[in-house]
Each structure stands twice: as C-alpha cells, then as structure tokens.
Amino acid sequence: RKEVEQDPGPFNVPEGATVAFNCTYSNSASQSFFWYRQDCRKEPKLLMSVYSSGNEDGRFTAQLNRASQYISLLIRDSKLSDSATYLCVVTSNYGQNFVFGPGTRLSVLP
Amino acid sequence: EAQVTQNPRYLITVTGKKLTVTCSQNMNHEYMSWYRQDPGLGLRQIYYSMNVEVTDKGDVPEGYKVSRKEKRNFPLILESPSPNQTSLYFCASSSPTPGRWEAFFGQGTRLTVV
Numbered sequence: 001r002k003e004v005e006q007d008p009g010p011f012n013v014p015e016g017a018t019v020a021f022n023c024t025y026s027n028s029a030s031q032s033f034f035w036y037r038q039d040c041r042k043e044p045k046l047l048m049s050v051y052s053s054g055n056e057d058g059r060f061t062a063q064l065n066r067a068s069q070y071i072s073l074l075i076r077d078s079k080l081s082d083s084a085t086y087l088c089v090v091t092s093n094y095g096q097n098f099v100f101g102p103g104t105r106l107s108v109l110p
Numbered sequence: 111e112a113q114v115t116q117n118p119r120y121l122i123t124v125t126g127k128k129l130t131v132t133c134s135q136n137m138n139h140e141y142m143s144w145y146r147q148d149p150g151l152g153l154r155q156i157y158y159s160m161n162v163e164v165t166d167k168g169d170v171p172e173g174y175k176v177s178r179k180e181k182r183n184f185p186l187i188l189e190s191p192s193p194n195q196t197s198l199y200f201c202a203s204s205s206p207t208p209g210r211w212e213a214f215f216g217q218g219t220r221l222t223v224v
Contacts, residue, residue, distance in 0.1 A: 032211045043200055043215035044153070087153070091211050098143065098202070098213055100153040 003027060004101035006088050012107045017078050021104050023071040023088030033064055035073045036087040038103065044087055047073075078108045112137045116201050116216035123191055123223055131186045131219050133201030141204045142184040143168070143213070144176065146197040153200070159184055160206075191223040 006023045013019050021035075033050040048055065050062040050071055061074040071088055088101035114135045123129055135142065143158040145168075155168030159178040173195055175187040184203075188195060201216040 034212055041198070041218070041220075043217050044213075045215070046212045049212060089213075097158075098155070098204070100145075102150075102152040 002102075003099045004088055004090050006086075006101040007104045008102075009104035010107060011104065012109060013078055014109050015078060015080060017108075018074065018076050019078055019106060021073040021075075021086050021088070021106075023073075023101055025069050025071070025088075025090045025099075027090065027092055027099075028069065030069075030090045030092045032091040033071050034089040034091075035060075035062055035071075036089055036100075038085045038087055040085075044100075047086070075106075078106075080108050080110060082106060083108045112214065114201055114203050114214050114216040116199075116219050118219060119217060120220050121222070123221070125192055125223055126190050129188050129191060129221075131188075131199060131201075131221070133184045133186065133216055134182050135184075135201075135203040135214070136182065137203060137205070137214065138181065139203035139205050139214075140181070141206060142178065143202045143204075144174070144184070144186045145200045145202065146170065146195075147200065147218075148197050156186070156199075191221075193223045195221065196223050197221060 004025045035047040036044040037047045038044040050064045054063045059076045063072045085103040085105045087103045117132045140161045144156040145153045147153050154170045157176040159165045199219045202213040204213040
C-alpha cells in the first residue's frame with residue numbers, strides 16, 4: 001500500500017462547480033499535512049496547510065480526520081485558473097520527511 | 111524575495127558525462143531535499159539534508175550524490191548519468207520550526223540523458 005493515496009482522477013468539471021479531493025495516509029505518526037498545487041511542468045506550490053480543526057481560505061476548504069487518516073480539499077465555484085494537479089503531502093519526523101501523493105489532475109472547463 | 115534557485119533549468123547531456131545541478135535557498139532553512147518527478151510515479155525523494163554536513167538517502171538515491179558544505183547550497187551530482195535518469199528534478203527547502211514545515215521548491219531542472 002502506498003504511503004499517501006489520492007483519487008486517481010482526472011477530474012473534468014464545468015466552471016462554477018464544486019469539486020472534492022480525497023487523500024488517505026498510512027503513517028499514523030504523520031504530523032503535518034498540506035495541499036500543494038502543481039501546474040504543468042512547474043514546481044509544486046503550497047496551496048494550504050491542513051489543521052485538525054479544518055481551515056478555509058476563500059473558495060478552498062481543507063479537512064483532516066486523524067482517526068481515519070484522511071484529508072480532503074474542497075474547491076467551491078471553480079475557476080478556469082484552478083486547473084492544475086493537486087498534491088496531498090504528509091510530513092513526519094518534525095518536518096524532515098515529506099511524502100507526496102501521486103496527485104489528482106483537475107481540468108475546469110468553460 | 112524568499113526563493114529556491116536551481117540551475118540549469120534545462121539540460122541535455124550524454125551518457126557518462128558528469129554533471130552537477132545547483133540549488134540555493136535564501137531562507138536560512140536547515141532542511142533541503144532533492145526530488146525527481148516522473149510520469150505516473152509522482153515526486154520521489156532522492157537525498158535530503160538536515161543541516162550542513164548532514165545528508166541521508168531518500169527513496170531513490172542510486173546514481174546520485176549530494177553535498178552540503180554551506181547551509182544555503184545543496185548541489186545534486188550525477189557522476190555517470192544514464193538515460194534512466196532523464197527526469198524533472200526539484201530541489202526543496204524547509205524549516206524545522208513547528209508550524210512552519212511547508213516545503214518551498216525550486217523551479218525545476220529538466221534533464222535529458224541521451
């Protein structure tokens with residue numbers, strides 16, 4: 001079993017749709033959780049950190065369920081510019097080890 | 111501006127010709143890492159460093175070397191590149207400060223070995 005798993009995708013959605021990404025991790029000692037966004041052939045960039053209480057940043061909402069070892073990302077009112085690959089990232093060992101999920105590609109269509 | 115800088119961005123080389131990809135960060139981060147990204151395989155860690163003169167193997171270290179003589183620099187060395195090292199490479203840095211563990215990435219180096 002892979003350490004971090006994500007929906008295989010791709011997701012093709014119309015503008016304005018709500019889209020949900022799911023991620024599970026296997027290492028119960030994981031300490032911090034992130035969603036990164038990666039545009040084609042470019043570097044991953046931090047989208048948001050994920051906290052146990054859940055957090056929201058504009059149209060983006062992230063949730064963490066430590067008991068289920070599950071992380072989610074919700075994008076509301078999706079825009080064309082949201083088209084990218086979304087990477088679930090888990091760290092352990094006080095930030096030394098980053099483990100990336102395989103990513104889920106999103107295409108928002110006009 | 112906080113950044114991680116990699117050079118070169120693109121490189122085509124021949125099998126067996128030693129090469130170095132440089133990485134530099136200006137955020138005074140202790141942790142630095144190298145990743146390769148291949149279609150269908152995602153990002154895989156090659157080597158990482160927790161501080162100056164402290165390095166360790168990641169998931170796919172074979173065929174690579176690194177050094178960390180200064181805190182800001184973490185070069186990746188391919189002593190004898192082979193075609194299976196054709197990939198997109200990313201350098202990243204991060205801090206051990208709790209609550210600030212997010213990784214910052216360089217712009218990537220696209221390497222082709224023929």
